[in-house]
Amino acid sequence: MSQTIPLSQPSSNPRKIPSVVFFEHVGELVAQYGADPLLKQLNELYSKYKFMEAQLQRSKQVLRAKLPDITNALEMVEYLQSTQEEVKVDFQLSDCVWTKAEIPQTPSVALWLGANVMLEYPHEEAIDLLRKNLGNAESALESTNEDLKFLKEQITTCEVNLSRVYNYTVISRQGK
Amino acid sequence: MELESLNPQQLSIVKEQLDEEVEGLTNSFANLRHAVTKYKASKIALENIDQREILVPLTASLYVPGRIINPNQFMVEIGTGYYVEKTRVQSSEFCTRKMNMLMENMDKISKMINQKKRYLDLVQEIMRKKIQEFQASQH
Numbered sequence: 001m002s003q004t005i006p007l008s009q010p011s012s013n014p015r016k017i018p019s020v021v022f023f024e025h026v027g028e029l030v031a032q033y034g035a036d037p038l039l040k041q042l043n044e045l046y047s048k049y050k051f052m053e054a055q056l057q058r059s060k061q062v063l064r065a066k067l068p069d070i071t072n073a074l075e076m077v078e079y080l081q082s083t084q085e086e087v088k089v090d091f092q093l094s095d096c097v098w099t100k101a102e103i104p105q106t107p108s109v110a111l112w113l114g115a116n117v118m119l120e121y122p123h124e125e126a127i128d129l130l131r132k133n134l135g136n137a138e139s140a141l142e143s144t145n146e147d148l149k150f151l152k153e154q155i156t157t158c159e160v161n162l163s164r165v166y167n168y169t170v171i172s173r174q175g176k
Numbered sequence: 177m178e179l180e181s182l183n184p185q186q187l188s189i190v191k192e193q194l195d196e197e198v199e200g201l202t203n204s205f206a207n208l209r210h211a212v213t214k215y216k217a218s219k220i221a222l223e224n225i226d227q228r229e230i231l232v233p234l235t236a237s238l239y240v241p242g243r244i245i246n247p248n249q250f251m252v253e254i255g256t257g258y259y260v261e262k263t264r265v266q267s268s269e270f271c272t273r274k275m276n277m278l279m280e281n282m283d284k285i286s287k288m289i290n291q292k293k294r295y296l297d298l299v300q301e302i303m304r305k306k307i308q309e310f311q312a313s314q315h
Contacts, residue, residue, distance in 0.1 A: 069237060073237055076234045076238055080240065089232065091233055093221050093222070093225070094217050095253075097222060097250050098252075099250045101232045101243060104242070104243075109238060109239070110239040111237055112236070
């Protein structure tokens with residue numbers, strides 16, 4: 001018979017990631033649930049946490065790459081708004097070819113929003129949008145980092161639980 | 177290398193080595209092909225440039241309407257961080273030369289890959305023979 005062993009509990013994490021219950025009395029738990037079911041469910045929980053950690057690492061990299069791009073776009077729009085004359089730029093035509101272009105005074109810029117969508121915005125609105133995106137990306141990065149720290153603690157607790165249960169079974173087998 | 181004289185364990189080590197080499201070479205081949213595609217795209221872009229109004233990319237997500245100042249003047253990256261000003265014709269020739277060089281290398285690598293694959297087949301054949309001999313000698 002398999003029962004769900006209480007291995008995790010709700011935590012104070014803002015993203016509602018459950019925290020791992022630390023096994024105070026390994027002997028009692030082994031007696032109550034059996035060593036094998038304990039180890040099996042602990043291992044499952046452990047791999048779930050590891051999987052989540054890998055996911056967060058990936059999204060952290062994506063966010064890290066996006067941040068400089070948004071910052072640069074914001075600076076450019078602010079510069080375009082402030083300048084009164086034509087701007088001459090070197091821009092990348094393709095991977096290894098650059099060329100010069102001149103940008104006349106325009107009231108609006110075009111922002112690529114992703115998914116084949118590009119919208120034209122007047123300078124002010126573009127700056128607002130970019131600032132908002134920058135803020136979102138920064139706070140997403142912060143919460144991802146926070147979650148990663150939290151996950152590391154849970155993974156360590158899980159590992160400790162696993163080794164304690166395993167050692168207990170080894171010792172009790174030797175005792176027999 | 178005298179393949180016939182090696183026993184099955186040594187042969188399987190040789191096979192693993194060959195597998196790794198083939199994988200490495202195939203990766204290089206894919207990278208070269210990727211680079212060739214990029215130069216091809218550059219050439220097409222060069223040909224389509226004229227004085228019309230375009231959307232100039234200032235960053236990956238920011239575009240502004242503008243005009244190319246001189247449709248005959250381009251800067252080409254000839255090495256990491258080294259840029260040279262060239263005319264349209266010169267830039268196109270540069271891209272063609274680079275593409276040809278890369279395609280030559282691609283040919284060389286694909287020859288090497290085929291050679292290694294043939295060697296690999298040989299090794300596997302000899303392994304199979306050895307195992308059969310071994311099993312036959314057991315009966």
